[in-house]
Every structure is written in structure tokens, then in C-alpha cells.
Amino acid sequence: MQLIDLSSPIDPQGWEPEPLSLVTMSAQDGAKHLVSEMREHFGMELDPEVLRDAEFLTNDTVSLTTHTGTHIDAPAHYGDATSYGSAPRTIDQMPVEWFHRPAVVLDFTGREPGVITADDVRAELSRVDYQPKELDIVLLHTGADQHAGTPKYFTEFVGLDQSGLDLLLDFGVRVIGTDAFSLDAPFTHIIETYQRTGDKSVLWPAHMRGRDREYCQIERLANLGQLPRAHGFTLSCFPVKLAGAGAGWARAVAIVE
Numbered sequence: 001m002q003l004i005d006l007s008s009p010i011d012p013q014g015w016e017p018e019p020l021s022l023v024t025m026s027a028q029d030g031a032k033h034l035v036s037e038m039r040e041h042f043g044m045e046l047d048p049e050v051l052r053d054a055e056f057l058t059n060d061t062v063s064l065t066t067h068t069g070t071h072i073d074a075p076a077h078y079g080d081a082t083s084y085g086s087a088p089r090t091i092d093q094m095p096v097e098w099f100h101r102p103a104v105v106l107d108f109t110g111r112e113p114g115v116i117t118a119d120d121v122r123a124e125l126s127r128v129d130y131q132p133k134e135l136d137i138v139l140l141h142t143g144a145d146q147h148a149g150t151p152k153y154f155t156e157f158v159g160l161d162q163s164g165l166d167l168l169l170d171f172g173v174r175v176i177g178t179d180a181f182s183l184d185a186p187f188t189h190i191i192e193t194y195q196r197t198g199d200k201s202v203l204w205p206a207h208m209r210g211r212d213r214e215y216c217q218i219e220r221l222a223n224l225g226q227l228p229r230a231h232g233f234t235l236s237c238f239p240v241k242l243a244g245a246g247a248g249w250a251r252a253v254a255i256v257e
Contacts, residue, residue, distance in 0.1 A: 014149030
């Protein structure tokens with residue numbers, strides 16, 4: 001069995017559009033913090049010198065959005081109003097069985113920034129000789145992860161349009177992943193297309209469709225090119241259980257027998 005890490009790191013050294021910080025408490029400061037916490041919460045005194053090397057435990061404080069690094073978008077991320085008769089579910093409410101399933105990866109590398117249509121998806125499914133089954137996970141290999149940590153990561157990729165999304169959902173797919181920043185086309189491409197055409201349907205169609213059809217997106221995957229075959233593997237990608245959140249970070253790993 002081979003395990004392939006398909007996750008991108010949360011890296012404060014890389015370029016991000018939203019603030020990201022990581023502050024580590026040293027082991028020496030951890031000892032001082034322990035003394036303070038014991039005094040404040042339990043009324044107990046402790047000399048830090050009694051601890052081995054006068055050190056205790058390190059700790060990390062991270063400030064970031066739920067859409068930093070590899071993460072899974074829940075239906076609640078797409079908007080408050082839905083047409084399917086119930087409030088959109090948050091990430092902690094999603095069924096865990098969605099996130100450990102057979103998967104297929106579709107190759108859309110080498111394309112100019114823009115959209116992937118239903119015809120593009122059909123052609124790639126035909127090329128790899130696969131028809132998704134209910135609850136299969138579909139992954140889009142765009143090659144965008146080569147730009148991770150740079151501004152290009154947020155502008156140089158292809159995204160799914162509504163026709164391509166609907167085709168996959170019609171198969172019974174409920175989790176769709178990409179190695180790009182977004183399952184939709186880049187923000188720059190979307191806005192330029194709207195300004196040129198005046199067509200509101202080009203404004204984040206994959207995300208907006210989630211208000212009509214319940215599904216989850218995995219964004220900011222990595223290493224999809226390392227998969228040895230297009231299908232015949234399992235993806236495990238359980239999201240962190242953040243109560244009431246529209247997304248949760250995930251460690252996505254392909255299991256190849």
C-alpha cells in the first residue's frame with residue numbers, strides 16, 4: 001500500500017491574500033506560562049526550576065482563515081439561502097462517509113486560465129475510461145500547485161463552470177477537489193469576463209450552484225501529478241470539526257493499493 005500526501009502546507013512564509021501568522025511559545029516560556037496558569041486557575045504555586053531544564057511544553061498560536069491551506073468547503077460557505085428546503089450545513093454537520101471514498105483524478109494541466117465545461121469533463125472521463133459512481137470523489141489536476149506560495153497561485157489555473165459541476169453531481173458525486181485556489185475560475189478571469197459580457201452567470205458559478213445542490217469542495221490540494229493512475233485509489237480527507245464553520249482544514253491522503 002502506498003500513501004500519497006495530497007495536502008498543501010499552511011505556510012506563513014508563502015504569499016497569501018489573507019493575513020496568516022504563526023507564533024510559537026518556546027519551552028522556556030512554556031514553563032513560565034504553566035506557572036501563571038496554575039496560579040490563576042488553581043491557586044497553586046510552582047517553581048519553574050523544578051521542571052526538567054526549567055522547560056515545559058511549547059505551544060503555537062495561529063491566526064488564519066478556514067480557507068488557508070488544503071481545506072473543505074461546506075454548503076454553508078456558498079450562502080445562507082438555499083433552494084433545497086433546508087439551512088445549508090456547516091462543516092461539522094457533513095457526513096464523514098463523504099470524505100473517505102474511491103476517487104478519480106482528471107488531468108486539465110497545460111490550459112490557459114479559464115473554465116472547464118461539461119464537454120471537457122466528458123472528454124477526460126472518456127480518456128481515463130471511468131464513470132464516477134455515487135459518492136466517488138473527483139479531483140481536478142490543474143497544475144496550479146506549482147505556483148503555491150506566490151501571487152500566480154491565485155490567478156493561473158482553470159476552474160469548473162456550472163455545466164461541468166452539474167455533470168459530476170448528476171453522477172452522485174458530492175465531493176469535488178482541485179489543486180487550485182478555487183474550484184471556480186480565477187477571480188481575475190471571472191471579473192474580466194463579467195465586465196466584458198455583462199453575464200452574471202459567470203460570477204462564481206461553481207460556488208453559487210452549491211445553493212441549489214448540496215456538495216463540498218476540496219480546494220488547494222497538491223501533488224496530484226504523483227498519483228500513479230487516474231483511478232483505483234481511495235482518498236481520505238476528513239475535515240477538522242469546526243462547529244458552525246463554513247469550511248475546515250483537511251489532511252488529504254491518497255491510499256493506493
